[in-house]
Amino acid sequence: xxxxxxxxxxxxxxxxxxxxxxxxxxxxxxxxxxxxxxxxxxxxxxxxxxxxxxxxxxxxxxxxxxxxxxxxxxxxxxxxxxxxxxxxxxxxxxxxxxxxxxxxxxxxxxxxxxxxxxxxxxxxxxxxxxxxxxxxxxxxxxxxxxxxxxxxxxxxxxxxxxxxxxxxxxxxxxxxxxxxxxxxxxxxxxxxxxxxxxxxxxxxxxxxxxxxxxxxxxxxxxxxxxxxxxxxxxxxxxxxxxxxxxxxxxxxxxxxxxxxxxxxxxxxxxxxxxxxxxxxxxxxxxxxxxxxxxxxxxxxxxxxxxxxxxxxxxxxxxxxxxxxxxxxxxxxxxxxxxxxxxxxxxxxxxxxxxxxxxxxxxxxxxxxxxxxxxxxxxxxxxxxx
Numbered sequence: 001x002x003x004x005x006x007x008x009x010x011x012x013x014x015x016x017x018x019x020x021x022x023x024x025x026x027x028x029x030x031x032x033x034x035x036x037x038x039x040x041x042x043x044x045x046x047x048x049x050x051x052x053x054x055x056x057x058x059x060x061x062x063x064x065x066x067x068x069x070x071x072x073x074x075x076x077x078x079x080x081x082x083x084x085x086x087x088x089x090x091x092x093x094x095x096x097x098x099x100x101x102x103x104x105x106x107x108x109x110x111x112x113x114x115x116x117x118x119x120x121x122x123x124x125x126x127x128x129x130x131x132x133x134x135x136x137x138x139x140x141x142x143x144x145x146x147x148x149x150x151x152x153x154x155x156x157x158x159x160x161x162x163x164x165x166x167x168x169x170x171x172x173x174x175x176x177x178x179x180x181x182x183x184x185x186x187x188x189x190x191x192x193x194x195x196x197x198x199x200x201x202x203x204x205x206x207x208x209x210x211x212x213x214x215x216x217x218x219x220x221x222x223x224x225x226x227x228x229x230x231x232x233x234x235x236x237x238x239x240x241x242x243x244x245x246x247x248x249x250x251x252x253x254x255x256x257x258x259x260x261x262x263x264x265x266x267x268x269x270x271x272x273x274x275x276x277x278x279x280x281x282x283x284x285x286x287x288x289x290x291x292x293x294x295x296x297x298x299x300x301x302x303x304x305x306x307x308x309x310x311x312x313x314x315x316x317x318x319x320x321x322x323x324x325x326x327x328x329x330x331x332x333x334x335x336x337x338x339x340x341x342x343x344x345x346x347x348x349x350x351x352x353x354x355x356x357x358x359x360x361x362x363x364x365x366x367x368x369x370x371x372x373x374x375x376x377x378x379x380x381x382x383x384x385x
Contacts, residue, residue: 019067022101042368119172123161146227147207151203182219244313251272315338344369366378
């Protein structure tokens with residue numbers, strides 16, 4: 001097993017517990033199922049499991065996370081009463097479990113929680129009660145940037161409370177470094193985090209400065225939850241792309257343009273495709289700001305043109321957990337000489353690699369986005385046989 005690289009802030013040496021959590025010890029939250037396993041052992045086990053699940057290739061040292069304070073996003077269910085709201089998770093019976101001081105979250109998020117609790121009371125946002133299906137406020141979603149700014153999303157059952165939110169938002173913005181605030185409406189009673197309708201009340205963009213690239217997040221944009229490890233992922237992918245030195249790069253499922261904007265170089269044509277229009281708008285704004293030679297288009301990554309005179313030499317794919325499906329066969333039959341596959345699901349990754357027999361995995365690396373869980377993020381480089 002190669003030596004593990006650890007980010008600043010990670011503790012060195014053996015430890016029976018690399019992160020202390022009062023919630024875990026009190027059995028209030030057991031989401032971090034591997035918390036009792038030393039972090040070095042967690043990494044070794046993940047690396048071994050991924051290597052066993054995938055074809056033989058060269059494996060680089062795992063990219064480790066800090067054991068705590070690494071999550072840039074808090075997705076908090078709101079329950080309890082208006083006088084005593086809980087902000088955290090829901091128990092099996094639908095009642096709330098308060099987790100405001102969760103040690104996984106970045107410090108600005110933890111410090112914002114008591115302020116947000118006061119805001120819930122002041123704006124009279126009645127917590128949604130799952131058993132009775134009554135109330136308004138379902139979730140608080142808070143994202144922190146590397147610059148310490150925050151984006152807040154309030155998930156409400158209806159627009160009834162919107163005037164009160166708007167009335168009290170200026171005071172909240174004085175108390176917190178809010179770059180963006182929005183309300184999302186989820187009228188249905190179902191186990192999802194958010195609905196389709198979003199109303200921006202403040203700002204609308206949170207800048208995530210990653211490796212000096214100012215990526216922009218709109219309220220509904222996807223971004224990796226662990227900023228430091230995401231930065232490492234982008235650096236590694238960029239190093240492999242630069243080593244191959246392709247003249248044309250295509251980034252599929254590009255989101256806000258993380259891989260494409262990192263890979264942009266003079267003389268290299270870089271393009272990104274993503275189905276979410278807001279994400280493409282954000283990627284275009286960043287490209288214009290930094291003068292990157294990258295273009296972005298709204299479209300289905302699975303049906304993009306891979307042929308013709310402008311066919312990409314290297315393709316980056318960063319799909320959802322289900323993988324790339326039929327796109328695997330299209331990539332296998334394309335003229336692309338290399339593929340970089342960033343996966344959050346080794347099971348679908350293994351299936352997709354098997355569907356690309358003419359593209360051989362040559363190297364891979366594990367990126368530990370979610371310590372203390374079995375989740376594994378993997379970057380694999382494939383080259384045409």
